[in-house]
Amino acid sequence: MKYTYMFDEANPDDVKLLGGKASGLVMMTKLGLPVPYGLVITTQACKKYYRDNKLPDGLMEEVRTGMHRIEEKMGRRFGDPANPLLVSVRSGAAVSMPGMMDTVLNLGLNDETVKGLAKYINSEHAALDAYRRFLSMFGKIVLGIKEERFNESLNKIKAKYGVKEDPEIPVEGLKELIEEYKAIYKADVGYLVEDPWKQLELAIDAVFKSWNSPRAKFYREANRITPDIADCTAVAIVSMVFGNADWRSATGVLFTRNPSTGENELYGEYLPYAQGEDVVAGIRTPRPISKLKEDMPEVYDELYKYSKMLERHKKEVQDVEFTIEKGKLWFLQTRNAKMGPIAMVKTSMDMYKEGVLTREEAVMRVKPDHITQMLYPRIDEANAPKPLAKGLPSSPGAVSGRIVFDPDSAVEWARKGEKVILAREETKPDDVHGFYAAVGILTSRGGMTSHAAVVARAIGKPAVVGAEEIRMDYSRKEMRVGDSVLREGDWITIDGFSGNVYAGKVGTVEPKLPREFFEFLDLADSVSIYGIRANADTPEDASIARKFGARGIGLLRTERMFRAPGRLELFRRIILAESEEERKSLLDELIPMLRQDFMEILGVMEGLPVTIRLFDPPLHEFLPSLDELISEVERARARGAPDKEKERMLARVRALMEANPMMGHRGVRLGITFPDIYRAQVRAILEAGVELAKMGRDVRVQIMIPQVAEAKELDYVVSNVVKPTAEETFKASGRSIEFKVGTMMETVRACLTADEVARRVDFMSFGTNDLTQAVFSFSRDDVENKFMSKYLELGLLPYDPFTTIDAGGVAKLMKMAIELARNAKKDIEIGICGEHGGDPKSIEILGSAVGDGLNYFSASPYRVPAARLAAAQISL
Ligand code: PEP
Ligand code: MG
Structure with a gap:
């Protein structure tokens, strides 16, 4: 077997055989660049070394022959006192393991050759300095002499000559130091290695050994460098050249x-x-x-x-x-x-324009994470203190603000011009006004798909959730971590990239988006077979999403429209209405407000589809909490003045309570049992559409029904609610518009019967948040706080399936559903609007699981750019 190759005869593409460093040298040599000549001992030789526990037979003969060729090329001779060739003996595996293995420089020096070197580089000082460095390096790496032994002598000499830095040691001092080093060799190992060929053989042996040094092994484990990636080190022997030869060096x-x-x-x-x-x-x-x-x-x-x-x-x-x-x-x-990410994007774009990269190569070169990283302000790491606590990095960005513990205070403080961070144990839909007022959100409970995390991502606010070390105390308006106490109004900084929480203000730096950012994403779109839409509930979100290149809205959650200031009261009255008439007339009051919202959003997304999901959550979420009501009612009774209104509310809340509300009376089930809410929504949506159409605007309305489990639910809602309402609306306004009706795919049964579902709709969209919850039977709001981290630690799950789509189960079920649906209706529009739609890793998994079975991914506005790139990459 041949164990060595000269730089001009090896194949630079065989990185596994040559190691990264040598293959780079070989490649440069072959391209005609001036490279100090040398040879490489292959990783095969290293493997043989480990099998036999010695240098392979014949290796040193090959090395000798190779060295003679180096001597010829460089015009110097190894061990020649007059004109010595010196070499470096370098480690290098297939992947870079910086500083983990050993390298010996200036090999070939001894008392004789050092004189030749001094002549060659015109400096006795530089030559002696190289020699003393060689002695300590070789002694330490090859002979195993303790580094401190050399350092002691070095310090002694420096002290003697009164110098601070090594290069300041004068020639005399260097000479003394070299003698001291030689004495250390004699004392510790008993001999000097003066013969350059012996030096070379021992150095090769030592470099091979360094492959299995504890630090190299640790590095490989930590970075998952398995034998299929790199299985031993190669050794490059390279002639030394001297940048310290003169002033032209x-x-x-x-x-x-x-x-x-x-x-x-x-x-x-x-x-x-x-x-x-x-x-x-x-x-x-x-x-x-x-x-x-x-x-x-x-x-x-x-x-x-x-x-x-x-x-x-x-x-x-x-x-x-x-x-x-x-x-x-x-x-x-x-x-x-x-x-860094900015440079990655700019260089991709530039190298594409210069013709260095093809369009595909340019698109593949940048990671979706690079794109995400470009969008958010960052902690000024250089000046950051130690974090106070750590939670989940659930919505990227870094911000500082003053702590407030409830959403109303957030609004109040923000009105006064304060920057606030809303700190809660966890959040609920009622808190959303506080989200808008705050610059960031911090919770001590909840996971990556908890309410706080989802909403924060949707509106692009930095958030850290589930920072469990933090104890929130609402009554005292303070939070504690160990002995530290932070009170309302104190400054705090959260980093949604790392999950770090800092006490006080920590400086951040704003990102600037270069022109190439947008150009590059357009380039990505040009190779993509997928569309990217946005999960957006407000005109502001919709504009951001459009600016970032979303081609429509994939999910507009309408719930928040009922919570806007002034509307919640009205909606509560609707829920409590005693007669159908009363309910209807109250809904009539609400419709114009909803219509206005829809008009704005449809306007922003003009020309692009807007998928509006009808009411989804259980009704009780809109009423005051049970505990609150009970105490108010009891207090009033104790005062002897029972509050009728509150009593009625309490009775209603009790009636609406469910043991398992997330699997309860919500979504389409509510649409069937309380059809008036869906009717009002459909009317508001279509009136908005008609009004815009009358103004000549291009609107694309898609109405989406949530929580469907049985295709007949769709039949019912379409024929009893959607169709008749549309007919009435169009008749009343004297104009009709085209619109599509579709469904969320977020129950297991809808997936299992996707063919039946598909026959009834124009489009379907996978709600993978609920679908993941349903497939695992894991509560999406509790799982991270209870057992997920343990599961991940134990390797029971490879990652959190609420963040990245579960390849083995959920994605498989989606594949099956898509096949069923497309067999029943080939061209049906199919998308995904769960959080996974904005997660590049999920997009990659879905790319292999369902290929072009999906038409689009829908992502929170700030995740749209990265999703565009991820979708382009899976298209190639
Ligand atoms: C889903 O379940 O994936 C979904 C998008 O709906 P929501 O998160 O509002 O339940
Ligand atoms: Mg859902």
Whole structure:
């Protein structure tokens, strides 16, 4: 078996065999870049080493032959005192494991060769410095001598010569230090390794060993680097070049584009008359790469030309290390650059325009998470204190505000111009006015699909939910974490990216969306087979969603329209109405208000479909709580003045109470038993549509019925409510509009009978929040606080199915339902509007589970951009 390859004979694409670092060197060599010549010992040799517990037979002969070829090419000889070749012996597995394995530099130095080096680089000082560095590095890595032993001597010498930094040690001091190091070798291992060939053999052995060092093993485990990804290290033997040879020498690092802005410019720095470590050591200030253009214009031009060549070849921005030795440029390393999200988007767009990337490559290169990260203000990490508590990062963004503990105070304080954070144990629909007033939401209970989380995401407010260490005390208006107490009005900062909660104000930085952000998402849309709609309940949400590229509304939850100021009272009266007549006349009062809301939203989304879901929650949610009523009624009775109104309300609340309200009298069931509410909604929707149509506006109304479990429920609601109401409305207004009727798919039975359902509707939309709840029989509002974390810890579930769609169950059921539905009605419109519709990972899972079975994903406004990208990526 052949264990070694010269840089100009290996195949750079075989990264598993050569390791990442060597394959980069091979690739550059083959492209004709100036690379110090060298050879690579393959990962196969490493594996054989571990099988036999020794260097493979014949390896060193191959290395020797290879070294002679290096000597020829570089014009120097290994171990030659007059003109010595020195090499570095570098580790490198198929994936980068930064700093986890060992590398030996300046190998080949001894008392003789160091003199030749001094001559070559015109500096006895630099040569001796390289020698003492080599001795300590080799002693530590290859012979296992404790690092402190070398450090003790180093410190002693520095003290003796009164210097602070290593490079300040004078020649005399370096000579003494080298003698001390040699003495350490003798004392600790009993010998010196002066023969360069012996040094080389031992160094190769040590690099192989470092593959299984505890830190390397730990790193692989932590980063899930399994043997199929990387199974051993390769060893690159590379001739040393010297950036400290004279003033026409330098060493530097660069990115082929600016890694934070993405600007197309060489970005980096270099240090003349220096070796690699000096740049890092920070003793001398490096110069920006632009200065090289003035200092050494030819070298700069060459650097530019080759950097761009690398970028084109790798189709990726590169992070390059180089050295200039006596005016000649050498490339020492190249790898894909790590960049921030703004740079990722800009460089994708630019490289697409430049023809470096195809449209598909440009779209695939950015992660949906990058897009999300670009949208929200961020904590200024550099200046952040230690967090007070941690919850679930349920709606991204970082904000500071003053704590308030109830929604009314939030509104009141906000009116006075205060920035507030609404802190609650958990939230309920009644609290929503507080959400709008607050800049952020914090809860101590609840999960990723809890009310607080869903609403916060929907309206784009940062939220941290389920921060369980926090104890809320409403009566004292304070919250406690351990010994810390925060009171109403105190400042607090929440970070919806990390779930961190900080006491006090922590600085944030606002994002600026560059032009390329929008261009890039348009590019993504151009390859996408899916539409992206938004979950939006208000004109404001709808405008944001449209700005972010939503092609319509996939879910408009109408409930909140009944809670708006001034309407809740009216709606309570409707619920309590004693006669049908009374109810109807009260509803007539409500209809114009609802119509106005619909007109605004349909107007914002003109030309695009707006899917309006009829009333879904149980009615009792709109009445005061039972406890509250009981105490009020009892207090009034005790005063001897019973409150009739309150007593009636109490009786009604009692009548509406259910043991299991989320599976109770709600959605279509309510539409059937209290048809007047649905009638009023349908009328308001269609009147709004008609009115806009009369103004010549293009409206696309879709009416959606929730909680359907049996197809006949749809028959009933359509023929008793929707159809007759539409006919009446159109007749009364003298004009009709087209509209679609569809259903939510959020019960298991609706999915199992999707063919029957499909025959009755124009569209269906998976409500995967309720569907997940139903498929698992896990309560979506409680699960995170009770057992989810334990389940995840134990590996019983791979992830929280309320955040990312359950591939094994829910997605499977959806696939089945889609097949049933499409067999019954091929072109039926099918979408998803549960929270999963805005989760890129779920989109990816659904892409493989149901392919083009879905027509669109509907996401909260701020999740629309990332969903657009995720949907484009699964289209390719
Ligand atoms: C759902 O159940 O997935 C859904 C979108 O409806 P809601 O979250 O309002 O129950
Ligand atoms: Mg639902």
